[in-house]
Amino acid sequence: QQQVKQSPQSLIVQKGGISIINCAYENTAFDYFPWYQQFPGKGPALLIAIRPDVSEKKEGRFTISFNKSAKQFSLHIMDSQPGDSATYFCAASRAFGNEKLTFGTGTRLTIIP
Amino acid sequence: NAGVTQTPKFRVLKTGQSMTLLCAQDMNHEYMYWYRQDPGMGLRLIHYSVGEGTTAKGEVPDGYNVSRLKKQNFLLGLESAAPSQTSVYFCASSSRDRGSYEQYFGPGTRLTVT
Secondary structure, eight states: OOSEEEEOSEEEEETTSOEEEEEEEOOTTOOBEEEEEEOTTSOOEEEEEEOTTOSEEEETTEEEEEETTTTEEEEEESSOOGGGOEEEEEEEBOSSSOOOOEEOOOEEEEEEO | OOOEEEEOSEEEEOTTOOEEEEEEESSOOSEEEEEEEETTTEEEEEEEEEETTEEEEOSSOTTEEEEOSSTTEEEEEESSOOGGGOEEEEEEEEOOSTTOOOOEEOOOEEEEEO
8 A cells, every 4th residue: 555656656857857756645644754765776765754744845956845735745846956866765654653754656757968 | 975885795504593673773763673585575564662671573573573772773583484585675764853754774784594
């Protein structure tokens, strides 16, 4: 049973464009939503995360938009660069008392010149 | 700080063989996790531990066992390897401190079972 659905599976964006990856969750008990970035041959690393008390969080070129009523959240990468080419995973968990992350299936992002 | 390290990096097993994957962290984290990563399926939790001497099942525990005898180490065992266990295995750790939810991942172990 997949509790976090991620789309698209792969994405090609031109350099300087906006990359958008979407996730939807089912468990209303989730209250922590991170995005992890993974480069080939490496382990995932935390990129940015949001709690549901805000609808948007921005860190540099990376923004999470969160829609609690729709149970959806998305990652926006502004001014996408070739160095952003990686696999991105959304995830969700309860922040307190249950630290198990449920991951989406991943999006392979390729930024072309 | 080395962070989270995994041993070995690569391994090829024959069906029915056993092996142990070692994860070590030097961040004094209470929580440790083992995931497997398969194409198109993301990261799936195998087992996890909330402290020394404790372990619990995750989403896909069958065929695996774990032990956490020391706080800094988390071992994943395959008693009788099967081709379905061909995967990349990641260990992660995180702090118990409130407000500190980040999981730190190791570099992974690529396991092939023939």
